[in-house]
Amino acid sequence: MSTFNINLHEAVYSLSNALDLVGVTHIHHGKRVAYIAAECGKQFGWTEQCLDDLFQAAILHDCGVSKTAVHARLAQFEWEQDSEHCQIGAELLANCSLLAHLSDVILHHHTCWSVLKDVDIDMQLKLIANCIYLAERVDVLSLIYLVDQANLLLNRQTIIDNIVENCGELFCPELVAAFMEIAESSLFWLLLESGDTSGYTSTWQAYIPNRRIEFVDLKSLVQIFSHIVDAKSPFTKEHSDGVANLAKFLGERLELSEESCEMLELSGLLHDIGKLRVPSELLEKEGKLTAEEYLIVQKHSFDTYDILKNINGLEKITEWAAQHHERLDGKGYHLQISNGSLSLEARIVAVADVFQALAQNRPYRNALNVDAIMAILKQQADEGQLDATIVLCVENNLHACLRAAYCQ
Numbered sequence: 001m002s003t004f005n006i007n008l009h010e011a012v013y014s015l016s017n018a019l020d021l022v023g024v025t026h027i028h029h030g031k032r033v034a035y036i037a038a039e040c041g042k043q044f045g046w047t048e049q050c051l052d053d054l055f056q057a058a059i060l061h062d063c064g065v066s067k068t069a070v071h072a073r074l075a076q077f078e079w080e081q082d083s084e085h086c087q088i089g090a091e092l093l094a095n096c097s098l099l100a101h102l103s104d105v106i107l108h109h110h111t112c113w114s115v116l117k118d119v120d121i122d123m124q125l126k127l128i129a130n131c132i133y134l135a136e137r138v139d140v141l142s143l144i145y146l147v148d149q150a151n152l153l154l155n156r157q158t159i160i161d162n163i164v165e166n167c168g169e170l171f172c173p174e175l176v177a178a179f180m181e182i183a184e185s186s187l188f189w190l191l192l193e194s195g196d197t198s199g200y201t202s203t204w205q206a207y208i209p210n211r212r213i214e215f216v217d218l219k220s221l222v223q224i225f226s227h228i229v230d231a232k233s234p235f236t237k238e239h240s241d242g243v244a245n246l247a248k249f250l251g252e253r254l255e256l257s258e259e260s261c262e263m264l265e266l267s268g269l270l271h272d273i274g275k276l277r278v279p280s281e282l283l284e285k286e287g288k289l290t291a292e293e294y295l296i297v298q299k300h301s302f303d304t305y306d307i308l309k310n311i312n313g314l315e316k317i318t319e320w321a322a323q324h325h326e327r328l329d330g331k332g333y334h335l336q337i338s339n340g341s342l343s344l345e346a347r348i349v350a351v352a353d354v355f356q357a358l359a360q361n362r363p364y365r366n367a368l369n370v371d372a373i374m375a376i377l378k379q380q381a382d383e384g385q386l387d388a389t390i391v392l393c394v395e396n397n398l399h400a401c402l403r404a405a406y407c408q
């Protein structure tokens with residue numbers, strides 16, 4: 001099994017960047033909440049390890065949200081009654097070997113302290129969850145003033161009063177006390193107002209060195225995000241898993257190395273991560289997309305590159321994933337590179353993507369049967385779009401490909 005030399009913070013940060021852009025109303029919510037929560041945690045005197053857990057969980061706290069409409073509600077308090085995204089997020093983390101220890105934090109990041117204090121989990125996890133709850137409310141309240149271009153510093157007392165009013169019921173009194181201390185600092189509010197918490201997050205990224213991460217662990221991390229993308233629309237359920245499975249299968253049939261096959265699997269999982277930035281209504285539109293809408297949807301392959309480009313150690317995976325809509329005749333997108341410049345692996349991901357998509361229902365058509373899928377793949381190979389050798393490999397293993405694409 002392969003190992004990858006990466007910085008876990010860098011990977012979590014970059015992938016969470018995609019989450020922050022699900023909606024346009026509340027950009028960088030995850031990072032801002034992480035900043036506020038970490039300031040509270042520091043004031044509380046938590047250990048480095050604890051602060052690290054807090055920051056990581058805070059950056060990912062809304063990972064259970066992938067639909068644009070749901071994301072828009074993040075800025076409303078009624079949201080606090082909605083525990084669905086807490087459960088979805090907790091399940092996503094529970095299945096990731098690197099982050100499973102923070103699953104309960106995500107589950108309880110909207111649980112009132114009056115209830116949470118009696119829940120049977122580790123006290124430190126309760127405090128981290130409640131700290132994120134408090135930080136989230138501070139950010140949502142701040143947003144009201146930021147949207148109106150008003151001065152956050154001038155209005156800070158209203159925000160502080162709101163937190164104090166909920167002391168004991170929603171928030172742990174000791175955490176409220178820690179927040180009151182940091183809220184005295186003008187710098188705290190100015191940084192929040194400027195939106196410039198990037199220095200804060202880059203320090204956090206540099207806090208741990210690169211380390212070798214095993215394929216299965218990295219895969220479980222990447223699957224958090226591929227499941228978020230696939231959950232955006234009922235039509236794309238398990239699309240990324242299917243593309244990953246099929247790309248790996250084709251790599252094996254074409255006798256690529258074990259390492260390349262595992263990298264192909266990760267590329268398949270990540271290829272559509274840029275779709276997190278595409279509004280849900282476009283992904284689910286029944287009619288034909290307008291020219292403008294089509295351009296917005298097409299941008300997702302560039303966004304896949306944009307989201308992954310800063311994860312050192314994943315360069316090849318990023319390249320193969322981001323080139324899944326390139327075509328041999330140079331008429332794909334977003335680079336319009338052609339034959340000689342497209343690696344075999346990028347061509348495999350492209351074929352796997354077309355195959356899996358054709359095997360699924362879409363808003364504008366039903367799933368196709370294997371014969372119809374094969375006819376389209378052959379036609380695209382004849383037209384010089386898809387690689388004929390890979391398409392032949394599909395033809396020779398047609399039913400096994402279908403099982404792989406359906407993850408059976």
Ligand SMILES: [Fe+2]
Pocket residue numbers: 061062085109110136
């Ligand atoms: Fe939340």
Ligand SMILES: [Fe+2]
Pocket residue numbers: 271272300301324325353
């Ligand atoms: Fe795509």
Ligand SMILES: [Fe+2]
Pocket residue numbers: 239243271272353357
């Ligand atoms: Fe795709």
